[in-house]
Amino acid sequence: MSSVVHPTQKTCDLQAEIAKLTAKLAQQDLHIRWLEEQLRLSRYKRFASSSEKQSPDQVALFDEAEQLQDEASEQEQEPDTTATTVTAHQRKSRKPRIPEDWPREQIIHDLAEADKVCPHDGTYLVHIGDEIHEQLDIIPAQIKAIAHVRRKYSCPCCEKYIVTATKPKQPIEKSIATPNLLAHVVISKYADALPLYRQVSMFKRIGVELNRTTLANWMIQCGQLVQPLINLLAEAALAQPVVHMDETALQVLNEPGKSPESQSYMWLLLTTGHQPVVYYHYHSRRHADVPEQLLGDYHGAVMVDGYDGYQSICQKNQLTRLGCWAHARRKFIEAQKSQPKGKAGKADQALAYIQKLYAIERQVKDKTVDERLKIRQTQAKPIIDKALYGFLGGSI
Template sequence: IPAKVKVIENIRLKYSCQHCEKSGTQPNIKQASVPSSPIPKGYATPSLLSQIITSKYQYALPLYRQETMFKQHGIEISRRTMSDWMMKCGALFKPLHQRLREIQLSQPVIQADETTVKVINDERAKSYIWVYCSGADSPASSNVAFKGIPIMRNIVLFDYQNGSRSGACPLKFLGDFNGYLQTDGYAAYQKVNAELVGCWAHARRKFIEAQT
């Protein structure tokens, strides 16, 4: 069964006092309020926005491809419009991101890494996405503790930096975090206040390289 896209039409009735109109009195006009929307004065429903966000960030489906997919359903939504929606949704998610960051920074252990990301129409040679992870090895673990401190469920947060891979990036994100920070040994992490610990996967890699 093919996916379906439906247009929801909201009819806002407007009422006025006929007696006031006939008598020349200023009528008191009442109109139904606009249904609440994640984006003020926008026509995108929460389900549509979640569909676009999930397709783009979870399944790496670019907006121009989603634009083509919507056209196959007879719906005209430009990538420029969807891009504007994504930026406005990003503003909506800031309180959630901030709360998750507060919880993450209260954890005893955080893993960090960074990787390059290509940005269209950006003059910089490279931009970077920094990732910060906390939690147990399994999302189902609820009674895991590190040195007596309970470990919360997994949290993964991303921090985009314009062309920068300096130590100021993790220092700005981590702030006064003084727990254990597990990294790949990149020198930029030495500027943070955390206690640095190594990564067994990277250590194992050196033994494999030496063996081969």
């Protein structure tokens, strides 16, 4: 026998079902919007420019009120003046100048003897001056062989004592490379970004036969020679009150114990100031023990991104962990790119606030430490406390 459901109970059940379906639809709508944002962001990363520059017009959307207020204040303070029009001018490019202390070679261009006579009265012409035009010339690389001749002497009486003159110690003993040649290859590769295979071709053009393996071995041994300097750089960096750290993925072929497709990492430790240090450290993996190895017993402030691997050393050494605005800004850039085209949103507003902070940093770039601190406390801190954090707190 079927039971009869009371109309009131049936209505309540239907309302509950409607509410449940409505909540489910809302949740699905949120998920669809999230998927659409991820799709837009993925398309942007794949096909669009990777630049993170912001349009000044886009930034001005969120500080228009402040600009108008500043303009109004200026109008109240400044007396009326007659507008003047300044004609536009083109920036003139400066010609390269040759330093005065560089050696000069004069090439005299003189008249033939027959031309040194006046065509009007036949009088012999007198030298009254010169017109000088200087050019910059370059002497191509020159290769020479250096023969170290070590004189040998012996006693003519006993003929038992033989002595040979010593020669200066070489960076790489029994190698054909002089210190100058090694320095040339190092600078070309690491300062001028010339790969070793290109240098091999350049040497071949001037008649020197070297192979890439030989140059690579030289670079490895030079790295071992400069290791004491590298250690001093690391010590100098850790003597500073603030250090910056980051890590970049790279691929290393034929690395023992790893497949060619796996990633290794180049870790960076950097300082700023009068004598900045840029210290690179290679490691086969990305792990918390790497920053612990690099920082050791350092006690100061470290500026890093959001990678959790830095938290262990920060807690262990009680380091002040500083956030990087460039990394924080990148998240808002990604949020901005995932917005519907032509629509401004909260990400644009946050980027406008960060842009103001960047403007303040450009302003204090050449000022003293105390001046920078004062300006940051009076101008940047209110933006962070009231505008940016207030905006984020109400939006999350």
